[in-house]
Amino acid sequence: IVESVGEGVTDLKPGDHVLPVFTGECKECRHCKSEESNMCDLLRINTDRGVMLNDGKSRFSINGQPIFHFVGTSTFSEYTVVHIGCVAKINPEAPLDKVCVLSCGISTGLGATLNVAKPKKGSSVAIFGLGAVGLAAAEGARIAGASRIIGVDLNPKRFEEAKKFGVTEFVNPKDYNKPVQEVIAEMTGGGVDRSVECTGSIMAMISAFE
Numbered sequence: 001i002v003e004s005v006g007e008g009v010t011d012l013k014p015g016d017h018v019l020p021v022f023t024g025e026c027k028e029c030r031h032c033k034s035e036e037s038n039m040c041d042l043l044r045i046n047t048d049r050g051v052m053l054n055d056g057k058s059r060f061s062i063n064g065q066p067i068f069h070f071v072g073t074s075t076f077s078e079y080t081v082v083h084i085g086c087v088a089k090i091n092p093e094a095p096l097d098k099v100c101v102l103s104c105g106i107s108t109g110l111g112a113t114l115n116v117a118k119p120k121k122g123s124s125v126a127i128f129g130l131g132a133v134g135l136a137a138a139e140g141a142r143i144a145g146a147s148r149i150i151g152v153d154l155n156p157k158r159f160e161e162a163k164k165f166g167v168t169e170f171v172n173p174k175d176y177n178k179p180v181q182e183v184i185a186e187m188t189g190g191g192v193d194r195s196v197e198c199t200g201s202i203m204a205m206i207s208a209f210e
Contacts, residue, residue: 001017003079005084009084011084012084012087016089017090017091019099019100020075020080020086020087021088022071022072022073022086023043023044024040024042024043024044024083025040025043026043027085029042043085046072049069049072050069052081052083060074090102105132106132108136109133109196110136110140112133113138113140113144114143114144117141118194119141120144120193121144121145122145122146123145123146123192123194124146125141125146125150125194126149126208127141127151127196128195128197128207129153130167131158133198134151134198134199138162138166139166141196143166148169148192149166149167149169150167150170150184150188150192151171152171152184152207154172169187171184179207179210181207195208
């Protein structure tokens with residue numbers, strides 16, 4: 001919830017509900033105006049900067065020593081100070097204890113499927129990793145009308161929950177003595193139409209690609 005705003009901020013007011021976004025948008029640069037990129041020239045992820053852009057100073061300190069900002073949001077603290085481009089205004093009726101996951105996990109998976117993979121109706125999709133991002137990716141495939149959504153995960157306890165998000169079949173790589181991509185190729189007669197990798201594992205990326 002916004003407690004106060006700085007000079008020149010007109011898009012927000014105290015009391016507004018917002019979500020922090022570490023891939024901020026200035027809304028003016030070529031990247032912000034492009035449909036192909038979200039790497040804002042001004043607010044792109046920078047783990048080294050650690051200070052506010054307008055004056056190059058930190059807004060946090062302890063015992064007189066500055067504490068640097070983390071990826072522009074510093075969400076590990078109860079109160080934070082962020083650039084206006086690093087927050088997105090949301091409906092005040094949305095429950096904050098639930099909507100907080102939208103800032104990363106849900107939008108990441110859903111957006112990757114609907115906006116990048118763009119599976120066609122009736123197509124087949126493999127989702128590698130059934131955590132928050134993977135479940136959102138599966139939901140995106142379901143919304144797009146995919147007929148087969150194959151969930152891949154090393155934790156079998158996730159399979160039952162994944163059904164609620166549209167997953168129709170499950171593969172645990174531990175259950176096979178061959179690469180999981182070969183298993184999926186056999187299941188689908190050559191491979192899926194779209195593959196979405198949601199674990200960050202290099203080996204999973206290779207499997208998803210193959």
